[in-house]
Amino acid sequence: MPVTAQSNVRAVGDVRAAIEALQGRFGERLSMAQAVRAQHGNTTTWHPNQPPDAVVFAETTEEVADIVRVCAGHDVPVIAFGTGTSLEGQVNAPFGGICVDMSRMNRVLQVNAEDLDCTVQAGVTRKQLNTELRASGLFFPIDPGADASIGGMTATRASGTNAVRYGTMKDAVLSLTAVMADGTIIRTARRAKKSSAGYDLTRLLVGSEGTLGIATEITLRLHGIPEAIAGGVCPFTTLEGACNAVIATIQSGIPVARIELLDEVQVRASNAYSRLSLAETPTLFVEFHGSEAGVAEQSQRFGEIAAEFGGGPFEWTQNAEERTALWQARHDAYWACRGLRPGLETFATDVCVPISRLAECILETKADIERLGMLAPIVGHVGDGNFHTSVLVDMSDPADIARVEEFMTRLVERAIAMDGTCTGEHGVGQGKMKYLDAELGAAVEVMRAIKRALDPKNIMNPGKIVRI
Amino acid sequence: MPVTAQSNVRAVGDVRAAIEALQGRFGERLSMAQAVRAQHGNTTTWHPNQPPDAVVFAETTEEVADIVRVCAGHDVPVIAFGTGTSLEGQVNAPFGGICVDMSRMNRVLQVNAEDLDCTVQAGVTRKQLNTELRASGLFFPIDPGADASIGGMTATRASGTNAVRYGTMKDAVLSLTAVMADGTIIRTARRAKKSSAGYDLTRLLVGSEGTLGIATEITLRLHGIPEAIAGGVCPFTTLEGACNAVIATIQSGIPVARIELLDEVQVRASNAYSRLSLAETPTLFVEFHGSEAGVAEQSQRFGEIAAEFGGGPFEWTQNAEERTALWQARHDAYWACRGLRPGLETFATDVCVPISRLAECILETKADIERLGMLAPIVGHVGDGNFHTSVLVDMSDPADIARVEEFMTRLVERAIAMDGTCTGEHGVGQGKMKYLDAELGAAVEVMRAIKRALDPKNIMNPGKIVRI
Numbered sequence: 001m002p003v004t005a006q007s008n009v010r011a012v013g014d015v016r017a018a019i020e021a022l023q024g025r026f027g028e029r030l031s032m033a034q035a036v037r038a039q040h041g042n043t044t045t046w047h048p049n050q051p052p053d054a055v056v057f058a059e060t061t062e063e064v065a066d067i068v069r070v071c072a073g074h075d076v077p078v079i080a081f082g083t084g085t086s087l088e089g090q091v092n093a094p095f096g097g098i099c100v101d102m103s104r105m106n107r108v109l110q111v112n113a114e115d116l117d118c119t120v121q122a123g124v125t126r127k128q129l130n131t132e133l134r135a136s137g138l139f140f141p142i143d144p145g146a147d148a149s150i151g152g153m154t155a156t157r158a159s160g161t162n163a164v165r166y167g168t169m170k171d172a173v174l175s176l177t178a179v180m181a182d183g184t185i186i187r188t189a190r191r192a193k194k195s196s197a198g199y200d201l202t203r204l205l206v207g208s209e210g211t212l213g214i215a216t217e218i219t220l221r222l223h224g225i226p227e228a229i230a231g232g233v234c235p236f237t238t239l240e241g242a243c244n245a246v247i248a249t250i251q252s253g254i255p256v257a258r259i260e261l262l263d264e265v266q267v268r269a270s271n272a273y274s275r276l277s278l279a280e281t282p283t284l285f286v287e288f289h290g291s292e293a294g295v296a297e298q299s300q301r302f303g304e305i306a307a308e309f310g311g312g313p314f315e316w317t318q319n320a321e322e323r324t325a326l327w328q329a330r331h332d333a334y335w336a337c338r339g340l341r342p343g344l345e346t347f348a349t350d351v352c353v354p355i356s357r358l359a360e361c362i363l364e365t366k367a368d369i370e371r372l373g374m375l376a377p378i379v380g381h382v383g384d385g386n387f388h389t390s391v392l393v394d395m396s397d398p399a400d401i402a403r404v405e406e407f408m409t410r411l412v413e414r415a416i417a418m419d420g421t422c423t424g425e426h427g428v429g430q431g432k433m434k435y436l437d438a439e440l441g442a443a444v445e446v447m448r449a450i451k452r453a454l455d456p457k458n459i460m461n462p463g464k465i466v467r468i
Numbered sequence: 469m470p471v472t473a474q475s476n477v478r479a480v481g482d483v484r485a486a487i488e489a490l491q492g493r494f495g496e497r498l499s500m501a502q503a504v505r506a507q508h509g510n511t512t513t514w515h516p517n518q519p520p521d522a523v524v525f526a527e528t529t530e531e532v533a534d535i536v537r538v539c540a541g542h543d544v545p546v547i548a549f550g551t552g553t554s555l556e557g558q559v560n561a562p563f564g565g566i567c568v569d570m571s572r573m574n575r576v577l578q579v580n581a582e583d584l585d586c587t588v589q590a591g592v593t594r595k596q597l598n599t600e601l602r603a604s605g606l607f608f609p610i611d612p613g614a615d616a617s618i619g620g621m622t623a624t625r626a627s628g629t630n631a632v633r634y635g636t637m638k639d640a641v642l643s644l645t646a647v648m649a650d651g652t653i654i655r656t657a658r659r660a661k662k663s664s665a666g667y668d669l670t671r672l673l674v675g676s677e678g679t680l681g682i683a684t685e686i687t688l689r690l691h692g693i694p695e696a697i698a699g700g701v702c703p704f705t706t707l708e709g710a711c712n713a714v715i716a717t718i719q720s721g722i723p724v725a726r727i728e729l730l731d732e733v734q735v736r737a738s739n740a741y742s743r744l745s746l747a748e749t750p751t752l753f754v755e756f757h758g759s760e761a762g763v764a765e766q767s768q769r770f771g772e773i774a775a776e777f778g779g780g781p782f783e784w785t786q787n788a789e790e791r792t793a794l795w796q797a798r799h800d801a802y803w804a805c806r807g808l809r810p811g812l813e814t815f816a817t818d819v820c821v822p823i824s825r826l827a828e829c830i831l832e833t834k835a836d837i838e839r840l841g842m843l844a845p846i847v848g849h850v851g852d853g854n855f856h857t858s859v860l861v862d863m864s865d866p867a868d869i870a871r872v873e874e875f876m877t878r879l880v881e882r883a884i885a886m887d888g889t890c891t892g893e894h895g896v897g898q899g900k901m902k903y904l905d906a907e908l909g910a911a912v913e914v915m916r917a918i919k920r921a922l923d924p925k926n927i928m929n930p931g932k933i934v935r936i
Contacts, residue, residue, distance in 0.1 A: 114719055114824040157664040168662050170671070171639070186911040192820040193852045194636050195889040196625040196675055197907055198896055198933050199915045203638070203671035207664055224721040251582055253692040293761060352660040356582040384661045421663040428666055439665055443654040446922065447667045453921030454914065465666050 013075025013459075015053045015096055021070045022056055022098065029057045040081050040091065040099040044146065044334075046345045046393065047089035047430060052079060052099035059104050061177055061185055061216040068214065069183035071098055071459055079461045080214045082123060082149030086156055087348050088429025090209050094463040100214065102151050108132045109217065117174055117191060119219045122151025129220075138222040141166035144425070145331045154215045156427035157207030161330060164250075164383030165257040165289065168425065170206050172220050178205055178213035181455040191219060204450070209427055210461040212454045230295035231258070231287035231323050232316035234306045235279045239263055239366060239378075241310040242282040243359035246382045248305050250355050254298050258287040259383040260330055263366070266337070266377035266390075273336030274329035284311070284382075285330055287323070333379045337390035340375060344392040349408060351415035352386035352424030361418055362387060365411055372403050386424035413438070428465045436466070481543025481927075483521045483564055489538045490524055490566065497525045508549050508559065508567040512614065512802075514813045514861065515557035515898060520547060520567035527572050529645055529653055529684040535568055536682065537651035539927055547929045548682045550591060550620030553612075555816050556897025558624060558677050562931040568682065570619050576600045577685065585642055585659060587687045590619025597688075606690040609634035612893070613799045622683045624895035625675030629798060632718075632851030633725040633757065636893065638674050640688050646673055646681035649923040659687060672918070677895055678929040680922045698763035699726070699755030699791050700784035702774045703747045707731055707834060707846075709778040710750040711827035714850045716773050718823050722766050726755040727851040728798055731834070734805070734845035734858075741804030742797035752779070752850075753798055755791070801847045805858035808843060812860040817876060819883035820854035820892030829886055830855060833879055840871050854892035881906070896933045904934070 022030050031037075032054045041051030058064045064080075071078040077097025084091055093099065105121035108129060112118065113136045120129060127147045129140050142153060143160035152158070154176065159168035166172070175189040188201040205213055236242035246259055261284055262270065268280045284306070288298040295318070303314040317323065329336075338346050353361045362378065369376045369389065380387025391407065394400040412422045412435050422435040436444050447466050451458075458468055491498050499505075500522045509519035521544075526532045532548075539546040545565025552559055561567065573589035576597060580586060581604045588597060595615045597608050610621060611628035620626070622644065627636035634640070643657040656669040673681055704710035714727055729752055730738065736748045752774070756766040763786070771782040785791065797804070806814050821829045830846065837844045837857065848855025859875065862868040880890045880903050890903040904912050915934050919926075926936055 112822065112824065114715070115822040116719070117822070157668070159662060163662060170668065180914065184910050184913070186914055187909065188911055190884070190889050190907060191822045191887040192854075192883075192889045192892065193823070194627060194631060194820055194854060194892050196818075196891045196893050196895040197889045197900070198675070198904055198912070199680075199918055200625070200638065200668075200671045200675055201911055201914055203668045204918075207666070207668055212667075227721075247582070251584070291765065293765070297759065297761070350664075352662055354580065354583040354585070354659045355661070356580065386660075386662060415660075416658070419659040421658050421660045421665045423664045424660065424662050425664050427664040432665070436666055439658060441655065442652050443656055443669055444666070445652070446648065446654055446669055449921045450667060450672075450918060453917045 015074070015076045018070050018074040018076040018098060019054050022054070022067060025066060026056050031055045040084065040101065041093050042084060043086045043089050043091055044084070045087045046347050046395065047092060050092035050094050052093035053096045055099045055101050057101045057104050061179065064100055064179045064214055064216050065183045065185050067098060067100055068179050068181065072182055072457060075457055075459065077459050077462050080151065080155070080210045082152030083125065083146065085146035085148050086152060086429060087426045088431035090156060090427060090429040090464060092430060094430070102149060105216065111136055113138060115191065116222045117219055118222055119217055120150050122149060122154070122216050122218060124150050126150065126153065133222065137225055139225050140220055140222055142169055142172050143331070145334055150218050150220065151215050154206050154218055155209045157425065159381065159425040161258045161260055161327070161381060163381060164259060165255060166223060170203050173202055173206050173218055174221055175202055175219040176205060176215045177217035178215050180213045181457065181460050207427065209429065209464050211451060211465050212460060226289035228292045228295045228318060229287060229289055229323065230299050230316050230318050231285070231326070232314060233278060233326065234284045234286060234311050234314040236282045236284070237310040239282040240359055240363055242284055243362050243382065245284065245306045245309040245311050247355055247358055248309070249302055250383055252301070252305065254301055256286060256298070256302070256383060257289040258285065260285040261378065261380045261382040261387065262333070263378040266333060266379045269336040269340050269377055270329050270333060273339045274332055276329055285326055334390060337377050337392065341392055345395045347391045347393055347404060348426065349389045349391065349411055350386070350423045350426040351411055351420055352384060353415050353418045353420030355385045357418040357420065358382060358385050361414060361420070364414055365389060368407055368410060372407055374403065374407060384424065385420065430464060433465065433467070483542070483544045486538050486542040486544040486566060487522050490522065490535060493534060494524050499523045508552065508569065509561050510552060511554045511557050511559055512552070513555045514815050514863065515560060518560035518562050520561035521564045523567045523569050525569045525572050529647065532568055532647045532682055532684050533651045533653050535566060536647050536649065539566055540650055540925060543925055543927065545927050545930050548619065548623070548678045550617030551593065551614065553614035553616050554620060554624055554897060555894045556899035558895060558897040558932060560898060562898070570617060573684065579604055581606060583659065584690045585687055586690055587685055588618050590617060590622070590684050590686060592618050594618065594621065601690065605693055607693050608688055608690055610637055610640050611799070613802055618686050618688065619683050622674050622686055623677045625893065627849065627893040629726045629728055629795070629849060631849060632727060633723060634691060638671050641670055641674050641686055642689055643670055643687040644673060644683045645685035646683050648681045649925065649928050675895065677897065677932050679919060679933050680928060694757035696760045696763045696786060697755060697757055697791065698767050698784050698786050699794070700782060701746060701794065702752045702754060702779050702782040704750045704752070705778040707750040708827055708831060710752055711830050711850065713752065713774045713777040713779050715823055715826055716777070717770055718851055720769070720773065722769055724754060724766070724770070724851055725757040726753065728753040729846065729848045729850040729855065730801070731846040734801060734847045737804040737808050737845055738797050738801060741807045742800055744797055753794055802858060805845050805860065809860050813863045815859045815861055815872060816894065817857045817859065817879055818854070818891045818894040819879055819888055820852060821883050821886045821888030823853045825886040825888065826850060826853050829882060829888070832882055833857060836875055836878060840875055842871065842875060852892065853888065898932060901933065901935070
């Protein structure tokens, strides 16, 4: 599938001069090796590789600022890289330039247990953070499938299975330190839980995908590990029943912590990949957090709702090992899909609609998949109205590519017509730029004005989100 | 107390020409009457009146866009007005110009009960909204003391007593329609519960106080009215004990819906104003939302924590009338303070600190009040680390004014030194501009760049938040 043509026109700066300056400053921490460049010009999807000219491994905020200043001085693009697990070409370098690898900025700087917050360097991954937090009794809930870096998750406004209860990165980030396009280092807010002190730069930078600034240190809200966690699997006779059970659960106000849909194709894929033995029928994975009495009450109420919609039996457990296996399987859904037919490429869609339209949107999408004869499991953070199809594509077959393109366009148009969005959590990157006008109209011009104001040379991850 | 000198230099446009154009368009809905102008150039505090040149009563988004276009064409300031209950001079017109009164835009446009959201015109007030929602079983939780308009609350990123559980306006606003500085109408997002589709314009406009655009229609998240509500009053022997009980409650993870501190001076004021008969000692007002069993469990756990810190007896009730009287008294705290010594002006401070520093910050502030011999009750949304002192000032006494200024500066410096903010919920307006550099440093320059990019003529509520 061809990448959308990039209409960004920018003066290509003197990348050779920038590299020379950076070599003097960073020595062996700058790499121009082909393999290193290729690894940094790639995302976990069908977008073709677009390597940067060099990769610098930064260790401090000040070093990131130095790199940006050099790039600004030579009009050279600068692209931050966390773990390379974004899905829309966010770290590709369509105009070359310097990639700043953040993986060595991997220290948890401060845990303020009494304030339920912590400050980390951008290269810390979500699993690393939760491991380091374990002794504090606190946890960080945002969990995209991959073990992404906190910086990358901040950049794409990531979420995951816990978002229905704990929100997304927009809610999790209390403040951040960022390097702006001229090398200025800013801190967007202080550590108070709320503030009305001027424009919300924190949330302007969350989701800006490195196009306005590079987040180097992030202060995150944490949550107490719940006293009790209960969860389990609930099979349904029909996809419609599963969707309607989700809608009823959310509308009834049960504070569900996770409620994930897997259609029968995804269950088959996950059974094979994660060695589960679930009935191959539309299924919800659910989890409740609270007191012992609370999770029992919630589980029972959910079971009753599920039964009304042809679901059940809902078997729940507080056994930690069983739960962990289940959620690992959920997080591995993408890899399970790829295992369905090795050799094919996978394209993950990411629409999100108001919950009242969820069943309609999923059923129409399922009908489209069947009509087009595609292999495309459905999986979703359905409590938020967000679901993914993992479309398997034969990149050597133009007819298959055309078919998938038709499907994707129809899916996004369907979601937008339902007052939804083309991306619930993966971000825009290169892949979703073409849909922004249809979704947001004149607001896109305001985004362009902000981009021009904060990055007048268009050096910060150019060719992503908006064309200027 | 003198308003901070305004260093904003702007070409004063042709306000006479703008008014003539608007008179042609709006007829009697444009007023230049002295009383109307004065009423619109005033906030609920000590800031002196700065009236606009004319007031236009808008009825639709398109009319607001027309007004802004006329003002842009003549380089004339344009200031949106909701209920005039802001506290930092947000609606004052230091450079004159056109005030857009939003009070006639008071329709609830859509209630999507199944999606837990609604869309309202900006002039709808929070009490009106909750009255109209009653039949739906839903409620809108954000509750500043005044019956403010949703547009004004959006503009100042307001919060209130429920924020500890339900968040602030940044969390409550899902999307909004805004008129930008050139008259363009944008919709910042669709109605999906989450989105990663580009820059977060919703949250950039929330809290921007009409300096970047005017919100005309706002889509809000709603919540189900809890099955059970329990609440009550808990007296403490010492202020320190009350503060530490709050900290322990938050840290223990009890999902308290409201937890408000009143010091003994505020209790005395509220007893007099609201005809209560509370013991005149530091006191917490608390409330729990949940199931019958849940609120009973939470109330009991809170009572145990309070007892550890010298609090109690904690008497709680599910009686709706008693609770309503209590919270009305809390919302009337500002007026109760004014009643303590009629004729004096009241200045409400608004710092917010990380919860671990709350006791320290309040105790040092209380010591300062006593040292300076001021009358200044303390009241606060302490679960968020946010508290107010309502300082009574004799505006005819320069020594009193100087003393209050010293107190305020010390309070803000204290909060910032504790990694807190000069404003938790009242906004910057004119009154807090002088503190932004100390609080946010280089980030203020980024705010200026955004302001210049989105309002190059500096016509949108000029002289607020940042000087450009």
